[in-house]
Amino acid sequence: xxxxxxxxxxxxxxxxxxxxxxxxxxxxxxxxxxxxxxxxxxxxxxxxxxxxxxxxxxxxxxxxxxxxxxxxxxxxxxxxxxxxxxxxxxxxxxxxxxxxxxxxxxxxxxxxxxxxxxxxxxxxxxxxxxxxxxxxxxxxxxxxxxxxxxxxxxxxxxxxxxxxxxxxxxxxxxxxxxxxxxxxxxxxxxxxxxxxxxxxxxxxxxxxxxxxxxxxxxxxxxxxxxxxxxxxxxxxxxxxxxxxxxxxxxxxxxxxxxxxxxxxxxxxxxxxxxxxxxxxxxxxxxxxxxxxxxxxxxxxxxxxxxxxxxxxxxxxxxxxxxxxxxxxxxxxxxxxxxxxxxxxxxxxxxxxxxxxxxxxxxxxxxxxxxxxxxxxxxxxxxxxxxxxxxxxxxxxxxxxxxxxxxxxxxxxxxxxxxxxxxxxxxxxxxxxxxxxxxxxxxxxxxxxxxxxx
Numbered sequence: 001x002x003x004x005x006x007x008x009x010x011x012x013x014x015x016x017x018x019x020x021x022x023x024x025x026x027x028x029x030x031x032x033x034x035x036x037x038x039x040x041x042x043x044x045x046x047x048x049x050x051x052x053x054x055x056x057x058x059x060x061x062x063x064x065x066x067x068x069x070x071x072x073x074x075x076x077x078x079x080x081x082x083x084x085x086x087x088x089x090x091x092x093x094x095x096x097x098x099x100x101x102x103x104x105x106x107x108x109x110x111x112x113x114x115x116x117x118x119x120x121x122x123x124x125x126x127x128x129x130x131x132x133x134x135x136x137x138x139x140x141x142x143x144x145x146x147x148x149x150x151x152x153x154x155x156x157x158x159x160x161x162x163x164x165x166x167x168x169x170x171x172x173x174x175x176x177x178x179x180x181x182x183x184x185x186x187x188x189x190x191x192x193x194x195x196x197x198x199x200x201x202x203x204x205x206x207x208x209x210x211x212x213x214x215x216x217x218x219x220x221x222x223x224x225x226x227x228x229x230x231x232x233x234x235x236x237x238x239x240x241x242x243x244x245x246x247x248x249x250x251x252x253x254x255x256x257x258x259x260x261x262x263x264x265x266x267x268x269x270x271x272x273x274x275x276x277x278x279x280x281x282x283x284x285x286x287x288x289x290x291x292x293x294x295x296x297x298x299x300x301x302x303x304x305x306x307x308x309x310x311x312x313x314x315x316x317x318x319x320x321x322x323x324x325x326x327x328x329x330x331x332x333x334x335x336x337x338x339x340x341x342x343x344x345x346x347x348x349x350x351x352x353x354x355x356x357x358x359x360x361x362x363x364x365x366x367x368x369x370x371x372x373x374x375x376x377x378x379x380x381x382x383x384x385x386x387x388x389x390x391x392x393x394x395x396x397x398x399x400x401x402x403x404x405x406x407x408x409x410x411x412x413x414x415x416x417x418x419x420x421x422x423x424x425x426x427x428x429x430x431x432x433x434x435x436x437x438x439x440x441x442x443x444x445x446x447x448x449x450x451x452x453x
Contacts, residue, residue, distance in 0.1 A: 006295075006307075006310055006311050006314045006315075007314050007318070009291070009295065010288060010291055010292070010295070010311070010314065010315050010318065011318075013155065013157050013290075013291035013294070013295075014157070014287050014288045014290075014291050015287070016157045016158045016161035016162070018283070018284055018287025018288070019161055019165055019287075023161075023164050023165040023167075023168035030168075030171060030172060030175060031046070031175055031193045031196070031197060032046055032047075032050065032273075032276070032341060033340055033341060034175050034176050034179050034180075034193065035130075035179065035190060035193050036341045036342055037179075037180075038126075038179075038189060038190065040265065040266060040269055040342065040344055040347070041121070041122035041123045041126055041265070042122075042123075042126040042190060043269045043272075043273070043341060043342060043347075044119060044123040044126075044260075044265045044266075044268050044269040044272070045114075045119055045122075045123040045124065045125070045126030045127035045128075045129075045130065045190075046126065046127065046130055046190075046193075047256065047268060047269055047272030047273070048114050048117040048118070048119050048127055048253070048256065048257075048260075048268075048272070049114075049127050049130050049131045049134070050272070050276065050279075051249045051252045051253040051256065052106065052113070052131075052135075052249070052253070053134060053135075053138075054249055054252075054279050054282070055245055055246065055249035056102060056135075056138055056141055056142070057141065057145070058244075058245030058248065058249065058282065059098075059242050059245050059246070060095060060098070060099070060141055060142040060145040060146070061145040061148070061149065061286070062241070062244075062245055062282075062286055062289070062373065063238055063241040063242035063243075063244060063245050064094060064095055064098065064142075064145075064146075064149070064234070064238040064239075064241070064242060065145050065146070065148070065149035065152075065238075065290075066149070066237065066238060066241050066289075066290075066293050066373055066376035066377075067234045067235065067236070067237035067238020067239070067241055067376065068087070068091040068094075068095075068146060068149040068150055068153060068234055068238065069149045069150075069152045069153035069290065069293045069294055069297070069376075069377075070153070070237045070238075070293050070297045070376050070377050070379065071087050071091075071153070071233040071234045071237065071297075072084055072087055072088075072091075072149075072150055072153025072154060072219050073153045073154075073155075073293065073294040073295075073297030073298045073301065073377065074233075074297045074298070074300065074301040075087060075219075075233070075301070076153070076154060076218065076219065076298070076301075077297065077298035077299070077300075077301025077302050078301045078302075081218075083230070084218070084219040085219055085220045085221075085222045085224070086222070086224045086227070086230050087150075087219065087230055087233065087234065088150050088212055088219050088220065088221045088222070089221060089222065089223070089224055089226075090226065090227075090230045090231050090234060091146045091149065091150055091234060092143065092146050092147070092209075092221070093226060094146070094231065094234060094235070094238070095142040095143060095145065095146035096139060096142065096143055096146070098142055099138055099139030099140070099141065099142030099143065100139050102135070102138060102142075103135055103136060103137075103138050103139055106131065106135040106138070107132060107135055107136060110127075110128055110131045110132065110135070111124075111128060114127045114128065114131070116257065117253060117256065117257040117260070118256070118257045118258075118259075118260030118261045118268060119260065119265075119268075123265055126190055129189075129190045129191060129194075130190045130191075130193060130194050131194075132194075133190075133191055133193075133194025133195060133198065134194045134197055134198065136198075137198035137201065137202070138201075140198060140201035140202045140204075140205050141201045143201075143205045143209070144164075144201050144204040144205040144208060147160075147205065147208035147209050147211070147212050148160035148163075148164065148204075148208055150212055150217065150219055150221075151208065151211065151212065151217055151219075152290045152291075152293070152294060153219065153293070153294055153297075154217060154218040154219055154294075155291075155294050155298075156217070156218075157290065157291060159208075159211060159217075160208065163204055163207045163208055163211075164204060167200045167203055167204045168200070170199075170200065170203065171196055171197070171199075171200045174196045174199065174200075175192070175193055175196040177192075177196075178191075178192030178193065178195055178196050179192040179193050179196075180192075209221070236379065237376050237379050237381070240381050240385070241372075241376050241381055243381075243385050243388070244372055244381070244384060244385055244388050247385070247388035247389055247391070247392050248282075248369075248388060248391075250392060250396075251388075251391055251392045251395050251396060251419075252275055252278065254392075254396045254400075255271070255275075255395055255396060255399065255400075255412075255416065256268060256271055256272050256275065258396070258399070258400050258403055258412070259271040259350070259403075259409075259412075262403055262404070262407060263350070263407075263409070264346070266344050266346035266347045266350075267346055267347070267350040267409075269341075269342065269344070269347045270338070270344075270346065270347035270348060270349065270350030270351035270354075271350050271351060271354055273337075273338055273341045273342070273347065273351050274334070274337070274338065274350070274351035274352075274354040274355050275354065277326070277327075277330055277337065277355070277359075277362075278362070278365065280326065281323050281326065281327075281362055281365055281366045281369065282369060284319065284322050284323065284326070284366060285319045285323070285365075285366045285367075285369035285370040285373070286369070286370075286373065288315045288318055288319050288370050288373075289315070289319075289369065289370045289372070289373025289374065290373065291315075292311055292312060292315045292370065292373050292374040292377060293373050293374070293376050293377040294377070295308075295311045295377065296308045296311050296312060296374050296376075296377025296378050297377040297378075299311065300377065300378060300379075308374075308377070308378060309431060309434070311374060312371055312374035312375070312378075312431050313431060313432060315370050315371070315374060316367045316368075316370050316371040316374070316427075316428060316431070317367070318370075319363075319366040319367050319369070319370035319371075320363040320364070320366060320367035320424070321363065322363075322366060323362045323363040323364075323365060323366025323367065324360075324362060324363030324366075326362055326366075327358075327359040327360055327361065327362025327363060328359065328360055329359075330355045330359040330362070331355050331356050331357075331359035331360050334351060334352040334355040334356065334359075335348065335352060337351075337355070338351040338352060338355075350409065353409050353410065353413060354409075354413050354416075357410065357413040357414055357416075357417055358413055358416050358417045358420060360417075361417045361420045361421050362420070363424070364420050364421045364423060364424030364425065365420050365423060365424060366424075367424045367427070367428060368384070368387055368423045368424035368425075368426070368427040368428070371384065371427045371428065371431055372384040372388075372427060374431070375427075375431070380435075382430075383426060383427060383429075383430030383431075383435060384427050384430070386426065387422070387423045387424075387426035387427045387430075388423065390419070390422050390423065390426060391419045391420065391422060391423040392419075394415060394418060394419035394422060395415060395416045395419040395420075398415055399412050399415040399416055399419070402415060
């Protein structure tokens with residue numbers, strides 16, 4: 001990670017991680033595909049739950065997970081093995097506490113949240129049924145991603161990739177069995193979909209936790225005292241980074257609510273289905289981004305600042321190419337995606353309009369999202385967070401105003417495309433211009449271990 005060619009190393013570390021992230025993101029899409037068979041109301045209800053579930057995935061995996069990986073990578077890069085071991089327990093404690101907190105919040109406020117997002121009647125019932133099961137056990141998602149992030153911080157992308165991809169393969173047959181009642185399984189409907197996801201998270205937690213505890217991972221889970229210095233080394237990146245997925249998912253959730261409010265349930269289902277392709281961009285960007293966290297963090301720990309910035313630029317460029325390819329394909333053949341989830345004409349028209357307009361600009365989102373992870377490795381998150389805030393304001397604020405005045409989906413989606421471009425370009429400018437590094441950067445990124453205080 002400190003000397004090998006950048007592009008080759010990113011590809012070597014990234015491809016199992018891309019597969020892993022696609023598998024994890026696909027779990028929600030697999031669920032949606034099966035649940036869509038239960039009708040448009042169920043599809044619309046699940047459409048408002050999925051952005052919040054993706055928020056939990058992104059926060060536990062990309063935000064706090066990035067903070068965990070960054071802290072592990074910097075500590076190992078500096079040769080502090082004992083401190084790296086100590087960080088593992090702290091990572092588990094932080095993510096477990098956050099998982100329990102969000103479970104309580106979402107179980108308590110679910111009805112108010114989903115009504116505010118524009119669902120009612122049968123769609124609201126479906127949303128609450130699915131939400132209560134999924135978020136009742138969401139702490140398992142946080143724990144699974146804590147262990148996966150610890151392992152990725154050592155540069156090992158293969159083990160988390162194998163476990164999470166293997167779990168997705170179990171989920172594919174388990175979901176329809178629990179939803180429709182195949183074989184010995186009862187027909188549980190929406191509840192069955194939620195139970196299948198929780199089972200998947202539980203299995204992943206057990207396997208990855210055992211790997212860290214067994215000593216096979218370079219950073220081992222050991223008993224230790226909880227110390228603020230170790231907590232801070234994770235939270236100083238992870239807590240700030242958590243703002244980015246909040247902004248990203250808030251943008252999707254609020255624009256979904258706007259479509260539902262002005263154009264109805266079928267249009268909401270269509271937009272919610274189309275915009276889920278963005279959730280495939282996130283794992284692709286994270287597939288490259290997670291190695292970038294480890295590589296940037298290791299190089300900064302070793303004092304190789306110029307190489308760290310080159311890693312971010314190369315990885316961002318690779319993510320742009322992949323994102324553009326996916327977005328252009330979606331714009332050219334939108335119905336290949338949309339018809340997987342339904343045949344309602346209003347749903348299909350809304351989804352196709354969105355993909356025609358916004359799809360060709362997906363590369364900018366993928367680039368910005370990948371560089372956000374590189375910024376985690378550097379501990380420099382100001383500009384990625386500002387870019388996410390700009391995107392939210394433009395897409396929801398300006399877009400919502402235009403939709404209210406004109407009732408035009410074309411104009412609304414055109415503004416969403418502009419917001420997507422701004423997001424990627426702002427992050428690119430920040431890194432390319434050198435704003436990452438100041439004369440204090442070296443002192444800012446020295447992680448003081450408990451043993452040296």
